[in-house]
Every structure is written in structure tokens, then in C-alpha cells.
Amino acid sequence: MSDPGGVAADQLRAFVERIERLEEEKKVISDDIKDVYAEAKGNGFDVKILRKVISLRKKQPHEREEEEAVLDLYLQALGMAVQGNM
Template structure:
């Protein structure tokens, strides 16, 4: 059913309600993730490093290698030791 402005009000309302439900689910999941990080921190894990590990696991090996190479290049350009030179 179309409103005078050409907008299907029922369809629009359905989209808005679906988005609102998903946003609420996203908030619940986000809160759960925060709880897991807090639990990990409580057992002695470094949350900053844990977040980095999670981020790295999402990437393909070639993506990580490329980022490491660029990081090493930039650190050398700044006169800093790169990850490959720490050994």
C-alpha cells in the first residue's frame, strides 16, 4: 500500500523494525564480547595483544606478510628496529 508520497509505509516499517532488532542483537553480542575480554584480562591475559591476535587471525597469511614487510620498511625509514631485526 503506497502513501501519497510514493512510500510503501508497511514495507518501510518492516525494514525499520528488522534493522532495530538486528541492532539490539548486535548490542547483546558486543556486550558478550566485552565480557569475554574482561574474563581474559581477569585471568592475566593482555587484552590489547589478544585483540591484535584476533585481528591477525582474520587475515590471510599473505596479507599479514605484506603488512609486516611494509611495517618493517616504515620502521627502517624512521631509523627504528623492525620486527625482523629484534632477534
């Protein structure tokens, strides 16, 4: 089915409805993640560090090493380098 503007209205409506459903699912999942972080915080875990751990686990070891090397370089340039391992 085509409208005068050449838009397949049924196909467009199906895409919009799929996106709307996925957006709602994304909101539910996001709320669930917030609940887990709140639970972790309630059990004494530092949520900021927990988020960092989650971020690091998504990266390959070589990516983490490269990021840490650049961070160390920047900290040294600013006179903020930590002695020993970070």
C-alpha cells in the same frame, strides 16, 4: 500500501523494525565480547595483544606478510627497526 509520497509504508516499517532488532542483537553480542575480554584480562592476558591476535587471524597469510613487510619498511625508515624477527 502506498502513502501519498509513493513510499510503501508497510515495507518501510518492516525494514526499520528488522534493523532495530539487529541493532539490539548487535549490542548484546558486543556486550558479550566485552565480557570475554574482561574475563581474559582477569586471567592475566593482555587484552590489547589479544585484540591484535584476533585481527591477525581474520587475515590471509599473504596479507599478514605484506602488512608486516610494510611495517618493517616504515620502522626502518624511522630508525626503529627491530633486529631479527618481529
